[in-house]
Amino acid sequence: MSIVSAKELSFSYPDGRKALDKISFDIPEGSFVTVCGVSGCGKSTLLRLMKQGLAPHGKISGVLQYCGTDSSLVPLEDAARDIGFVMQDPESQIVTDKVWHELAFSLESVGLPSDEIRRRVGEMASYFGLENVFERDVASLSGGQKQLLNLASAAALHPKLLLLDEPTSQLDPIAANSFIDAVSRLNRDFGVTIIIAEHRLEELLYISDRVMVMEHGRIIADCSPREICTKLPKDHEMMSAMPVSVRVYSMGGGNGNCPLSVREGRTDELCRRVVEGMKADHPLGLPETSEVLISAHRLWVSYGRNTPDVLKDTSLEVMRGRIYAVLGGNGSGKTTLLKCLAGMIKPLSGSVKQKKNIVCAYLPQNPCEIFTEDTVKEELFRFSGWEDMAERFALTGLLDSHPYDLSGGERQRLALAKLLLKNPDVLLLDEPTKGIDACAKTKLGGYLKSIADSGAAVVLVTHDTELAAGCADICGLLFNGEIVSEGRPYGFFSENYFYTTPARRLAKGINDNIITLDIGG
Amino acid sequence: MRSLERAHPLCCFVYLAAVLGITIFTRDPIALAESAVGAALLLILSGNIRIVIWLPVVTVVSAVTNPVFVHRGDTVLFFAGDLPVTAEAVLYGAVFGLMISAAAGWSINAVKYITTDKYIWLFGRMLPVSGLVLSCGLRLVPLFIRRTRDFSASQGAVGIRDTLKAFSASVGYSAEEAMTSADSMRARGYGTARRTSYSLYRLGGRETVQLLAVVLVSVSAVSAMICGGGAFEFYPAVSGVGLSAADMLLYIAFGIMCVMPSCVILHENIKRSRIGCYDQGALK
Numbered sequence: 140m141s142i143v144s145a146k147e148l149s150f151s152y153p154d155g156r157k158a159l160d161k162i163s164f165d166i167p168e169g170s171f172v173t174v175c176g177v178s179g180c181g182k183s184t185l186l187r188l189m190k191q192g193l194a195p196h197g198k199i200s201g202v203l204q205y206c207g208t209d210s211s212l213v214p215l216e217d218a219a220r221d222i223g224f225v226m227q228d229p230e231s232q233i234v235t236d237k238v239w240h241e242l243a244f245s246l247e248s249v250g251l252p253s254d255e256i257r258r259r260v261g262e263m264a265s266y267f268g269l270e271n272v273f274e275r276d277v278a279s280l281s282g283g284q285k286q287l288l289n290l291a292s293a294a295a296l297h298p299k300l301l302l303l304d305e306p307t308s309q310l311d312p313i314a315a316n317s318f319i320d321a322v323s324r325l326n327r328d329f330g331v332t333i334i335i336a337e338h339r340l341e342e343l344l345y346i347s348d349r350v351m352v353m354e355h356g357r358i359i360a361d362c363s364p365r366e367i368c369t370k371l372p373k374d375h376e377m378m379s380a381m382p383v384s385v386r387v388y389s390m391g392g393g394n395g396n397c398p399l400s401v402r403e404g405r406t407d408e409l410c411r412r413v414v415e416g417m418k419a420d421h422p423l424g425l426p427e428t429s430e431v432l433i434s435a436h437r438l439w440v441s442y443g444r445n446t447p448d449v450l451k452d453t454s455l456e457v458m459r460g461r462i463y464a465v466l467g468g469n470g471s472g473k474t475t476l477l478k479c480l481a482g483m484i485k486p487l488s489g490s491v492k493q494k495k496n497i498v499c500a501y502l503p504q505n506p507c508e509i510f511t512e513d514t515v516k517e518e519l520f521r522f523s524g525w526e527d528m529a530e531r532f533a534l535t536g537l538l539d540s541h542p543y544d545l546s547g548g549e550r551q552r553l554a555l556a557k558l559l560l561k562n563p564d565v566l567l568l569d570e571p572t573k574g575i576d577a578c579a580k581t582k583l584g585g586y587l588k589s590i591a592d593s594g595a596a597v598v599l600v601t602h603d604t605e606l607a608a609g610c611a612d613i614c615g616l617l618f619n620g621e622i623v624s625e626g627r628p629y630g631f632f633s634e635n636y637f638y639t640t641p642a643r644r645l646a647k648g649i650n651d652n653i654i655t656l657d658i659g660g
Numbered sequence: 661m662r663s664l665e666r667a668h669p670l671c672c673f674v675y676l677a678a679v680l681g682i683t684i685f686t687r688d689p690i691a692l693a694e695s696a697v698g699a700a701l702l703l704i705l706s707g708n709i710r711i712v713i714w715l716p717v718v719t720v721v722s723a724v725t726n727p728v729f730v731h732r733g734d735t736v737l738f739f740a741g742d743l744p745v746t747a748e749a750v751l752y753g754a755v756f757g758l759m760i761s762a763a764a765g766w767s768i769n770a771v772k773y774i775t776t777d778k779y780i781w782l783f784g785r786m787l788p789v790s791g792l793v794l795s796c797g798l799r800l801v802p803l804f805i806r807r808t809r810d811f812s813a814s815q816g817a818v819g820i821r822d823t824l825k826a827f828s829a830s831v832g833y834s835a836e837e838a839m840t841s842a843d844s845m846r847a848r849g850y851g852t853a854r855r856t857s858y859s860l861y862r863l864g865g866r867e868t869v870q871l872l873a874v875v876l877v878s879v880s881a882v883s884a885m886i887c888g889g890g891a892f893e894f895y896p897a898v899s900g901v902g903l904s905a906a907d908m909l910l911y912i913a914f915g916i917m918c919v920m921p922s923c924v925i926l927h928e929n930i931k932r933s934r935i936g937c938y939d940q941g942a943l944k
Contacts, residue, residue, distance in 0.1 A: 235796060248848055483816070
């Protein structure tokens, strides 16, 4: 039986922008559907239209049905109970101050009696592994825990359909994987229908029954993930978002059941052949030294008397024209290190020496933190040469928009443009790939390279091994407050076993020269 | 210690209202001494030892300063210039200081043991939405402060040293986020049905007994006061401690009341340390 179906569904916003263009599909109950596409392709709009109460205003035509009733006619109360919705930002979805209260929120809203709430809240907390934080303040949770809490709170109503709009885009890879695991368990154990829109497909595609690829409001591929290579052209821009095995399979012109996981890719004959045939030369040894702009020497940093030290004896040199990528898990001190380099935090001991008269620019995790004006143009126009900069970062069409109305990738570009207008000698970036799609990520790598080529130093801290492998000159692994290994991307990623790129995991032992598919591949 | 933290909100509120009310309204030195000792004991048992030092300091300061302003009373100790310093004024100052320090002590204890979820229970009981509003506020205010600080730090790093700009950007960003929160509330059925209010606290047999005990001692103490217990006079001359039935009832009931929470903690500490003994025994 189908739970959601659409026929010739079109939707346009009041400003005339067409978001959906005659799409048709039919989703059977119990499916796990992944919707993907570049930012602005209409996947969020589609998901929101399915949920009564969140549907955007605009002109709708065609049919969208939930369980055989027109979606806009489903009573609000039924929609609240049966359709769960989890959004992108873990923080702003949370309403109350305590974990237990957040779990109970939806149950209180639909007016369940106290005893029933007590049972369900207990059940949810133990199912999602939230017992240890049950009585804690929400503010004390990590991003991953917050998002898990949002999922648990939606699941407490026992929904039949769960809609997830880029739920892992703000999470680090490990938290993202455990979130996806929890979603897939809900699907497997209870038959909850899952429709998830997501940029990060590496682990997701393997567990989906079906994938829908959207472009400009249309569905350009709607098939089982295994058939994706036959449905999606080899050089389509969405290919760069696909799991590494799919990309390699497609590069070899594969035209059948494509491998989805690294394991399948390593045993697939076509993939092996393609990987063996790849050539890449990597510069070995550390790059030659250039002018040192910032030198951090034996830093110790702590945030309080009773808290553990965040950085322990970390040293790092920032050199002109080089991109330094600091990788490391959550809480390893990456952001702290960056803030020390920017001079925002004073270390307990050790020193940060900035060369005289250099300009340092810092891009925070949330680019919105550096926006102060009401339009994109006002953010930029005070500086000479802003028009060229706007063009370089493809912002010309967005000049009158409010910075907060931009997509993740666009915000990132605006922030970069704003920072580069000051001609910084050092550019420091905190998790620049957070919340942006694969295409934006590839472009970001290009921008960073051109910035370094023009003589500035770039330091980025990131979870994203692919970005680091693609653009960095030096990579350093920060663990437990110190840099435990450092080297050129090739040496770095080929020596690391777990902390490495998917491409390296696929190619290991088959072609040891490969660490990434984009650069030198 | 934990049983006090997990005590039922109703029990906590009745207790706090009674103990603070009596402390503030009585001028009887013995009742106030009981109150101050009870508050200090609970502070010590809760680990707030440093604050306890301030209680006698406040009392002494008040005893010293009151005669500077008040010159009533029959017993003149000495003359400062041509103004009399009287024993009654000193005593009144001391008792007043005792009242202030006892009330402050109980309030500090209340902050520790009457946590926000107990307030939410209380307000949620009266009007489910008010409990929710309180809970939202308790999340949003610290979040906003943290965010403004982050905005200000990040803008400082790019050379914008204008706190007002950071503040207004933070307000704007929070408003954006509030729209997501509103969506999230709607997605989870807010406003679709009559709201219920859930709380972790349950009023079971044990809680009823505790509540009855609290009500019993509070009612005895308050009625003793109404019947004239603890009517202590300072001016023109100190009336002396009364020994009537009402006075005795007040001292006993209020005395029990003031040490109740400390007894709960002590009792539990003893029980817990016994568990420790058993464990060590088992290890041998």
